[in-house]
Amino acid sequence: xxxxxxxxxxxxxxxxxxxxxxxxxxxxxxxxxxxxxxxxxxxxxxxxxxxxxxxxxxxxxxxxxxxxxxxxxxxxxxxxxxxxxxxxxxxxxxxxxxxxxxxxxxxxxxxxxxxxxxxxxxxxxxxxxxxxxxxxxxxxxxxxxxxxxxxxxxxxxxxxxxxxxxxxxxxxxxxxxxxxxxxxxxxxxxxxxxxxxxxxxxxxxxxxxxxxxxxxxxxxxxxxxxxxxxxxxxxxxxxxxxxxxxxxxxxxxxxxxxxxxxxxxxxxxxxxxxxxxx
Ligand code: SAM
Numbered sequence: 001x002x003x004x005x006x007x008x009x010x011x012x013x014x015x016x017x018x019x020x021x022x023x024x025x026x027x028x029x030x031x032x033x034x035x036x037x038x039x040x041x042x043x044x045x046x047x048x049x050x051x052x053x054x055x056x057x058x059x060x061x062x063x064x065x066x067x068x069x070x071x072x073x074x075x076x077x078x079x080x081x082x083x084x085x086x087x088x089x090x091x092x093x094x095x096x097x098x099x100x101x102x103x104x105x106x107x108x109x110x111x112x113x114x115x116x117x118x119x120x121x122x123x124x125x126x127x128x129x130x131x132x133x134x135x136x137x138x139x140x141x142x143x144x145x146x147x148x149x150x151x152x153x154x155x156x157x158x159x160x161x162x163x164x165x166x167x168x169x170x171x172x173x174x175x176x177x178x179x180x181x182x183x184x185x186x187x188x189x190x191x192x193x194x195x196x197x198x199x200x201x202x203x204x205x206x207x208x209x210x211x212x213x214x215x216x217x218x219x220x221x222x223x224x225x226x227x228x229x230x231x232x233x234x235x236x237x238x239x240x241x242x243x244x245x246x247x248x249x250x251x252x253x254x255x256x257x258x259x260x261x262x263x264x265x266x267x268x269x270x271x272x273x274x275x276x277x278x
Contacts, residue, residue, distance in 0.1 A: 030079050195216075
């Protein structure tokens with residue numbers, strides 16, 4: 001096996017999803033760079049791969065930059081290193097980016113062994129448009145940051161994909177209802193596991209679902225791009241706002257429109273100020 005770094009995807013719930021190549025690389029690699037050696041050893045045991053002669057190297061987000069140098073030195077001096085994460089594809093909301101960036105700079109051999117990735121599986125299950133999508137990692141926990149992120153992304157003409165946790169999904173859906181209104185959304189959970197499911201609907205419908213079924217397990221949250229009608233509605237809102245501003249103040253115009261339509265107050269206010277300044 002050639003010395004260098006092998007980026008190895010591992011199952012996200014069903015151990016049978018390991019690929020033949022992933023199995024071979026995990027078998028032959030001398031070093032396993034991973035988030036948690038207990039998780040890596042458990043996978044190797046399930047795959048029947050002996051690991052007593054292998055070294056395990058912990059890679060975490062906050063220490064990755066320093067650790068990368070050690071791994072690069074090992075790769076340069078002849079070692080084969082398998083980079084794994086606890087589950088799924090390394091580097092995708094998991095450590096590895098800084099290491100690979102540094103490897104590229106220093107001319108270290110890099111090879112990818114593709115396999116399960118939660119965001120791709122979720123999108124495939126969702127029934128939402130797949131021709132154009134944007135992955136935005138984990139949704140921030142703070143309400144303001146969550147709202148700011150949604151507002152930043154809301155006009156993007158692509159399916160938006162986020163990683164989310166069961167204990168935050170309700171707050172996320174409440175904010176999504178505020179910012180995205182009646183846009184189609186989906187939550188895919190426990191993918192490749194016994195209780196795999198994907199629920200689709202508006203934020204209000206998903207909130208209703210989770211009020212009856214306690215949110216559990218690992219999940220991916222997705223928001224469809226705006227339909228043509230929803231895009232046109234956005235344009236109409238601007239026209240309505242312009243008309244309002246001919247007869248009334250910014251404050252009254254914003255009040256009138258937010259009372260009548262499912263629009264974000266802050267956005268309408270900013271648009272009103274922009275129109276007034278023209
Ligand atoms: N790198 C991994 C990947 O892309 O497959 C993801 C790692 S990230 C730290 C973990 C998040 O991925 C979870 O919080 C969840 O949002 C999502 N996830 C992982 N496995 C999942 C599964 N089986 N079903 C649904 N979501 C999953």
